[in-house]
Amino acid sequence: MTPSARILYMEDDQALARLIRARLGKAGYHVDVAPDGQRGLEDYAAGRHDLLLVDQSMPGLDGLGVVRALAAQGELPPTIIVTGTGDEATAVEAMRLGVSDYVIKDLAGGYLQVLPLAIGRALERARLREQKLEAEKALQRRTQQLDERVRELDCLRAVSRLLEDVDTPVSQLLDAVLALIGPAWQHPDVTCARITLDDVPQQTGNFRETPWMLRAPIVVDGRLTGALDVGYLEPRPDVDEGPFTKEEHLLLGNIADHLGRVLQRRRAQAEIRNLKQQIEFVLGATKTGLRVVDADRRVRYVDPAWQTVYGDPSGKTYAEYFGEEDAADLESRFAEAMATRRPVVTTATLPREDNRPVQRTAIPFRDDEGWMLAEVVVDISERRRMEEELAQSQKLEAIGQLAAGIAHEINTPIQYIGDNTRFLQEAFSDLMNVLAGAGELVAAARAGHKLDRALDDVDARRKEADVEYLAEEIPRAIEQSLEGVNRVAHIVRAMKEFSHPGGNQKQAVDLNKAIENTLTISRNEWKYVAELVTDFDPDLPLVPALLGSLNQAFLNLVMNAAQAIAATVGEDGSPKGILSVTTRRDGDWAEIRVRDTGCGIPRDIRERVFNPFFTTKAVGKGTGQGLAIARSVVVEEHGGSIAFESEVGRGTTFLVRLPLAPRASNPSKNQPLLSATTPVAPSSENTP
Amino acid sequence: MNPIVLLVDDDENVLHGLSRVLRNQPYHLFTARSGDEAIHVLKTHVVDVIVADDQMPGMSGSDLLAWVAEHCSEVRRIVLTGHATAATAIRAINEGAVFRFFTKPCDEVELAIAIREALEQRQAEARAT
Ligand SMILES: Nc1ncnc2c1ncn2[C@@H]1O[C@H](COP(=O)(O)OP(=O)(O)O)[C@@H](O)[C@H]1O
Ligand SMILES: [Mg+2]
Numbered sequence: 001m002t003p004s005a006r007i008l009y010m011e012d013d014q015a016l017a018r019l020i021r022a023r024l025g026k027a028g029y030h031v032d033v034a035p036d037g038q039r040g041l042e043d044y045a046a047g048r049h050d051l052l053l054v055d056q057s058m059p060g061l062d063g064l065g066v067v068r069a070l071a072a073q074g075e076l077p078p079t080i081i082v083t084g085t086g087d088e089a090t091a092v093e094a095m096r097l098g099v100s101d102y103v104i105k106d107l108a109g110g111y112l113q114v115l116p117l118a119i120g121r122a123l124e125r126a127r128l129r130e131q132k133l134e135a136e137k138a139l140q141r142r143t144q145q146l147d148e149r150v151r152e153l154d155c156l157r158a159v160s161r162l163l164e165d166v167d168t169p170v171s172q173l174l175d176a177v178l179a180l181i182g183p184a185w186q187h188p189d190v191t192c193a194r195i196t197l198d199d200v201p202q203q204t205g206n207f208r209e210t211p212w213m214l215r216a217p218i219v220v221d222g223r224l225t226g227a228l229d230v231g232y233l234e235p236r237p238d239v240d241e242g243p244f245t246k247e248e249h250l251l252l253g254n255i256a257d258h259l260g261r262v263l264q265r266r267r268a269q270a271e272i273r274n275l276k277q278q279i280e281f282v283l284g285a286t287k288t289g290l291r292v293v294d295a296d297r298r299v300r301y302v303d304p305a306w307q308t309v310y311g312d313p314s315g316k317t318y319a320e321y322f323g324e325e326d327a328a329d330l331e332s333r334f335a336e337a338m339a340t341r342r343p344v345v346t347t348a349t350l351p352r353e354d355n356r357p358v359q360r361t362a363i364p365f366r367d368d369e370g371w372m373l374a375e376v377v378v379d380i381s382e383r384r385r386m387e388e389e390l391a392q393s394q395k396l397e398a399i400g401q402l403a404a405g406i407a408h409e410i411n412t413p414i415q416y417i418g419d420n421t422r423f424l425q426e427a428f429s430d431l432m433n434v435l436a437g438a439g440e441l442v443a444a445a446r447a448g449h450k451l452d453r454a455l456d457d458v459d460a461r462r463k464e465a466d467v468e469y470l471a472e473e474i475p476r477a478i479e480q481s482l483e484g485v486n487r488v489a490h491i492v493r494a495m496k497e498f499s500h501p502g503g504n505q506k507q508a509v510d511l512n513k514a515i516e517n518t519l520t521i522s523r524n525e526w527k528y529v530a531e532l533v534t535d536f537d538p539d540l541p542l543v544p545a546l547l548g549s550l551n552q553a554f555l556n557l558v559m560n561a562a563q564a565i566a567a568t569v570g571e572d573g574s575p576k577g578i579l580s581v582t583t584r585r586d587g588d589w590a591e592i593r594v595r596d597t598g599c600g601i602p603r604d605i606r607e608r609v610f611n612p613f614f615t616t617k618a619v620g621k622g623t624g625q626g627l628a629i630a631r632s633v634v635v636e637e638h639g640g641s642i643a644f645e646s647e648v649g650r651g652t653t654f655l656v657r658l659p660l661a662p663r664a665s666n667p668s669k670n671q672p673l674l675s676a677t678t679p680v681a682p683s684s685e686n687t688p
Numbered sequence: 689m690n691p692i693v694l695l696v697d698d699d700e701n702v703l704h705g706l707s708r709v710l711r712n713q714p715y716h717l718f719t720a721r722s723g724d725e726a727i728h729v730l731k732t733h734v735v736d737v738i739v740a741d742d743q744m745p746g747m748s749g750s751d752l753l754a755w756v757a758e759h760c761s762e763v764r765r766i767v768l769t770g771h772a773t774a775a776t777a778i779r780a781i782n783e784g785a786v787f788r789f790f791t792k793p794c795d796e797v798e799l800a801i802a803i804r805e806a807l808e809q810r811q812a813e814a815r816a817t
Contacts, residue, residue: 408743408770408792412699415768415792419705422796426709473708480701528745576745 005123007031008049010040010066011082012058016105020053020115027116037061041069049077051100051123053115056083056090064090064097071097078126080118100125145247148186152251155184159255163262166269174202177259181230185248190233195259197226206233212243216256220263228256280304289358289377293318295370297330309353325351337364337373347380347636357384387632390612394625395552398559399499405524409491413484420477420484427474430465437461494520498551508542509550511583511590511658518554519581526562526579529569530596533580540583543590543658546637553633556626557594557654563617564598564652577651585660589640592656600648610642634658691715691807692733696726696740696752697768702792706739709796715807723747727755735763737787737806739799742769742776750776753784761785762813764806768792768799 007029011017014035021031032049034040036058044052052070056063063081070076076098083090084105091102100122105111158180162173174195182204185191192210194203197218213231217224230252236243283290283303292301299313299321307313310321319327329346337344344362349355361376437458444454494517519532526532558579565577577597584591601609608614610631615624634640638658646652693715695706703719710717718733720726722744729735738756742749753765765786769776772791780786787809788802 404771404773411770411792412702415770415794416699416701416705418793419702419709419796423705423708469711476704477708480704484701524743528743528748 005029005050005119006048007051007053007119008034008040008043009053010034010037010058010063011053011055012036013055020112023112024116024119027119029116029119037063037066040066044070044077050126051119052077052079053119054079054081056081056087057085064094067094067097067099078122080115080122082115148245148247151184152247155180155251156254156258159258163258166266170263170266171202173262177255178202178204181255184251185230185232186239186243186245187232187236190236192231192233194229195226196229197263199226207231208233210234212236214241214244214249214252216252218256218263219260220267225260225263228252228259287379289375289379291322291375291377293330293334293373293375295372297327297334300372323352333360333362334373337362338371356381390625391549391552391629391632394623394629397623398552398555398626401559402521402525402555406491406495406521408524410488413487417481417484417488420481423477424474424481427465427470427477431467431470434458434461434465434467491520491523498555499548504546506544506546509545509547511540511543511545511550511592512536512538514547514551515554515581515583515592518551518558522555522558522562525559526565528576529566530562530577530579533578535580535582537583537585540585540590541660543660545658546633549633549637553630553656554592554594556630557656560626561594561596561598561652561654563621564596564600567599568597568649586657588660590658590660592658593653594656595651595653597651600650600652601644601646602648606646609644630656691736691810692718693803693807694718694720694726694729694733694735694738696720696723696738696744696749698722698741698744702741706796706799710800710803713800713803715803723749723752723755726752730756730760730763735760736810737764737766737803739766739768739803742767742780743771750779750784753780753786757783757785762810764810766790766799766802766806768794 005028007024009017009020009031011020011033012035014033017033021033024031031053032043034043037054038061040052040054041061043049052066054063054066061069063083067076067079067081070079079099080101080103081090081094081099082103082105086104094102101118103111103114103118159177162168162176162180165173168176174197178193178195181193182188182191192204192207194201194207195218196202208231210231210233212235213229215230216228218226218228230248232243240246241249279290280303282288284305288303289306290301290303291299291306294300297318299316299318302310302313302321313321318330326348329348333344333346341364343364345359346362347357347359349357357380359378359380361378363374363376365372365374437454437460441451441454441458444451497513498517498521515536516534519526519534558581561579565579569575569577578595579597580593580595582591582593582595584593605614605616610627611624612628613624614628615622617624631642634642634656640656640658642654642656644652644654691714693710693713695703695717696719697703697706698721700721703721707717707719715736718729718735720729723746726738726740730738738753740749740752747755749767749769753767756763756765765784766788767776767780767784767786768790770792772789777789780789787806790799790802
């Protein structure tokens with residue numbers, strides 16, 4: 001019920017009209033009465049009525065006429081036709097025109113009771129219809145909104161798909177985004193758009209500034225870099241924000257955000273590409289290789305130079321790509337790098353690249369996919385060549401230094417060999433003289449001459465020759481000369497063996513012998529300051545070694561020991577020091593100890609003594625290369641180790657360990673880790 | 689009384705060899721095997737000429753001759769070294785004020801002549817004083 005409803009009653013019978021009006025008034029309706037159809041229509045046009053009650057038979061325009069007129073205007077308001085006579089044709093037409101009810105004026109039949117009910121029903125139906133209409137309208141609105149959302153989303157999706165394409169140039173990309181914006185707006189035909197980046201605009205062909213604009217900022221890397229503008233070229237009905245919907249505003253913001261992120265990513269990618277190019281350029285220029293291997297031993301990256309040698313690494317394992325030989329010690333390097341989380345430095349030769357020598361620094365690092373190994377591979381042919389040259393020149397220098405001592409060692413026996421020989425020469429002629437006298441004596445005796453003169457003569461000659469002296473001295477002179485000859489021969493042999501090492505191939509070397517030779521040729525360097533104590537293991541097996549290099553290493557250690565002792569043994573007759581050299585077998589290793597009772601190595605330089613050119617000695621005495629070369633010979637060429645213990649003022653012991661069996665790879669050295677991905681320049685090995 | 693010539697060398701064989709070749713020379717030959725021994729002889733005998741090796745354990749020949757130049761400068765000094773370096777020669781001449789400088793191996797006649805000359809100088813000097 002709608003008690004407040006206002007009813008327009010068209011009725012020519014005024015009495016009845018009053019009656020009904022009173023009656024409906026009781027039911028809560030306000031009733032206006034129009035005396036005929038024409039007047040009724042006029043009243044209705046004022047638009048204040050919720051329901052029409054129309055008498056069918058009226059003078060002039062009858063009820064049906066009124067309904068027809070109303071129906072022609074549009075939708076029929078709730079209308080009830082009241083009629084005195086039930087005429088079926090009229091009823092049918094009335095219903096067809098959409099009247100709510102058709103009520104017979106049958107007072108006796110309860111017309112007055114029926115009417116309010118009919119009115120109530122009609123109003124209710126009208127209300128329902130109204131509601132339905134409203135619901136339909138709401139639905140339509142929702143659909144339209146959804147449509148718009150879909151368009152927006154379509155647009156946004158199209159924009160993101162577009163922006164994912166990393167290869168399209170930026171300006172082309174912006175054009176494509178601009179093209180996607182129009183269709184997403186309510187009025188595509190009047191929509192224009194513009195993207196401004198770093199003050200450079202790019203816009204749709206129809207763009208111009210208008211009073212109806214939306215704008216969203218474009219932020220790249222936290223910096224306001226530009227804006228996205230969308231506008232209508234002509235006025236359009238206002239919705240949420242001027243002619244634009246909230247959603248459009250949001251969409252605009254989304255697109256601008258998206259653009260900002262993509263531009264940011266593009267810039268980052270460009271930077272990475274640049275960086276990669278720079279890195280690869282540096283790698284190429286420095287003949288440095290870079291490879292990355294993942295935990296499955298697959299090659300993740302190799303630099304372009306290697307790709308030209310080995311081809312495309314995609315999907316290949318290290319062994320497949322670089323070859324079994326190269327991969328032989330990958331596991332041990334991997335294991336060590338992973339266990340220590342430090343770079344592992346090794347040297348190797350590349351079997352597929354003319355065996356060129358390289359130094360490999362395997363650096364463990366972690367990325368999103370887990371631990372990997374980046375290996376920086378530096379060509380060291382040049383370094384090797386320089387090292388060899390340096391070693392060669394150091395050797396020559398050492399030998400030059402020895403030459404004076406060796407000359408002394410040889411000249412001294414030559415001196416007394418010469419003296420003795422001249423003595424023997426004289427002694428011989430003296431003795432021959434005695435013999436000649438004896439001969440004459442014999443001849444005189446045979447001839448039966450008197451012998452007195454001859455006997456005197458022999459005596460005189462014997463005396464002159466000092467035969468007793470000669471009898472005593474000649475054997476000694478001979479013996480001492482032979483001793484001298486042996487000395488010289490020994491030195492010459494040692495020299496020959498020392499400096500004639502024979503080839504670049506490892507051979508079975510008698511370490512005891514090699515050390516003895518070294519001590520012999522360097523004898524003059526230590527003999528004035530040190531007593532030599534040797535203790536050689538007679539059962540030491542032969543060691544696979546490069547004799548020449550090893551000799552040089554031993555010589556350097558012995559020279560250092562001699563110089564360390566000389567520094568403490570004054571020239572005023574203070575007691576000699578001790579130079580002791582021992583060899584031992586320790587399992588699979590041969591151990592050589594060179595011990596001196598010299599000055600010792602001060603704590604603060606212990607880290608540096610193996611560095612090339614580090615010396616504490618005066619120019620001419622030291623070049624600083626002795627230990628560097630000894631280390632490289634022992635560690636790099638022989639896979640051994642070298643270390644020392646030292647006490648200042650008491651002496652130093654160098655311990656060299658050499659493997660008894662040849663080793664395939666060189667032992668590695670760990671370097672302090674600066675950071676997981678920072679390669680560390682290798683330095684020379686430090687010792688306790 | 690015969691003059692005295694002192695031979696100093698750390699290698700005994702050198703001393704023997706020199707004694708043999710110089711045995712008929714008109715002087716007594718004394719030998720010492722180190723600087724210390726030589727100084728002992730110098731303190732106990734009137735030595736006229738000293739012939740010394742340079743490189744020896746303990747006191748070197750250069751040191752010995754420098755000592756002699758300071759403490760008994762009348763003794764003529766001759767160097768017989770295994771290996772001459774410019775440094776030892778300069779030291780021997782400057783600090784030891786040596787009379788002659790020989791390197792091994794040296795001709796024993798040359799050495800014998802040098803010793804004779806040194807003795808004559810020494811005797812001339814002795815007569816003069
Ligand atoms: N046995 C030693 N005793 C004391 N110091 C030593 C010894 N060996 C080496 N050193 C120190 O190590 C430095 C480097 O030695 P090395 O590389 O052989 O060069 P050099 O002998 O030419 O100086 C030496 O200058 C010295 O200070
Ligand atoms: Mg050295």
